[in-house]
Amino acid sequence: MINYEPSSGPFAHTRNSSVRIMYTVLLSLLPATIFGIYQFGLGSLRTVLVCCAVAVLAEYASLKLMQRRSAACMDGSALLTGLLLAMSLPSTVPMWLAAMGSAFAIIVGKQIYGGLGQNLFNPAMLARVMLLICFPVEMTNWAVPTPLDFSHNLVTVPDGWLQFDGVTAATTLSGLSKTPESLFSMFLGTEGGSLGETSSLLILAGGLLLLQRRIIHWAIPLSFLAGLGIPSLIGHWFAPTTFLSLPAQIFSGGAMLGAFYIATDLVTSPTSVRGQLVYGAGCGLLIWLIRSFGNYPEGVAFAVLIMNAASPLIDHYLRPAIFGSRSVAGK
Numbered sequence: 001m002i003n004y005e006p007s008s009g010p011f012a013h014t015r016n017s018s019v020r021i022m023y024t025v026l027l028s029l030l031p032a033t034i035f036g037i038y039q040f041g042l043g044s045l046r047t048v049l050v051c052c053a054v055a056v057l058a059e060y061a062s063l064k065l066m067q068r069r070s071a072a073c074m075d076g077s078a079l080l081t082g083l084l085l086a087m088s089l090p091s092t093v094p095m096w097l098a099a100m101g102s103a104f105a106i107i108v109g110k111q112i113y114g115g116l117g118q119n120l121f122n123p124a125m126l127a128r129v130m131l132l133i134c135f136p137v138e139m140t141n142w143a144v145p146t147p148l149d150f151s152h153n154l155v156t157v158p159d160g161w162l163q164f165d166g167v168t169a170a171t172t173l174s175g176l177s178k179t180p181e182s183l184f185s186m187f188l189g190t191e192g193g194s195l196g197e198t199s200s201l202l203i204l205a206g207g208l209l210l211l212q213r214r215i216i217h218w219a220i221p222l223s224f225l226a227g228l229g230i231p232s233l234i235g236h237w238f239a240p241t242t243f244l245s246l247p248a249q250i251f252s253g254g255a256m257l258g259a260f261y262i263a264t265d266l267v268t269s270p271t272s273v274r275g276q277l278v279y280g281a282g283c284g285l286l287i288w289l290i291r292s293f294g295n296y297p298e299g300v301a302f303a304v305l306i307m308n309a310a311s312p313l314i315d316h317y318l319r320p321a322i323f324g325s326r327s328v329a330g331k
Helices: 018-040 042-065 070-074 077-087 095-107 123-134 183-188 200-212 219-238 246-251 255-262 273-293 300-318
Strands: none
Touching (some): 018 042, 018 077, 018 200, 070 077, 077 095, 077 123, 095 123, 123 300, 219 273, 246 273, 255 273, 255 300
16 A cells, blocks of 8 residues: 655646736736826826835845745736835825835835745735834825816816825715715726726726636636625615725725735635635634624725734635545534
């Protein structure tokens, strides 16, 4: 009898390399990023450039110090971390704060664990939470959209578009805005908010592209939105003046970006479909709890980090049994 020792390994292969995946995800995020720049002006473009440049430089310096192949800083993972962090920041955030967050994401959130594929937490969300806790005032200045005006066959540049500072206003999630934006406005992304999180339409389009390319699986986005949507529906039905409606929860803040781009991080999410369903539902439920009862109006980053910590445990109990062995649940 052969004493077969089951072990994990790359039993399945695909044409997608990590570099191809990273740049495809970056490409799918470009429409929402460009829309954010159009909405909030040149200050947001500067935030994007600073976050991406600092992320690549921090990755290069870390690889150099660890005597690893420094050219790997251009594999797209550092750029993606920088872009996701920039999209989650207010467009008025100071540049030194954006640079600090981007360096923190790469050095503490990624390289300190061993680099690509080794990190326990999503680096961009780890940096966002650090900035939110340490610099709450700068991180909650939501700018009023000042898009370019294309009416009357003319291109009119508003004063706010060329300025790096902006006029701030309350958002639907802040609780200060007693007259929430219309559902259509929230879906298009014409309300105030983070730089690249406002347009649910463009983020959804990018997410559907990733699903079509099989870069992400449907389990996490679907269970994420269900975990957020079901308690929102029940809460709003019982107390409509206390709890936001389902569309307001889904289309405001970073919910859509979290469902399709943050929670679906291949490194920090479970590997099995059953595990991904539990993980996504946990993210959605935690977001609703934080938004409804917590001190922070937005809970995507906190929820994803908490479920990142639970991801190895979910995998331990819910991943399929290796052929010839029994699952943990069956023992």
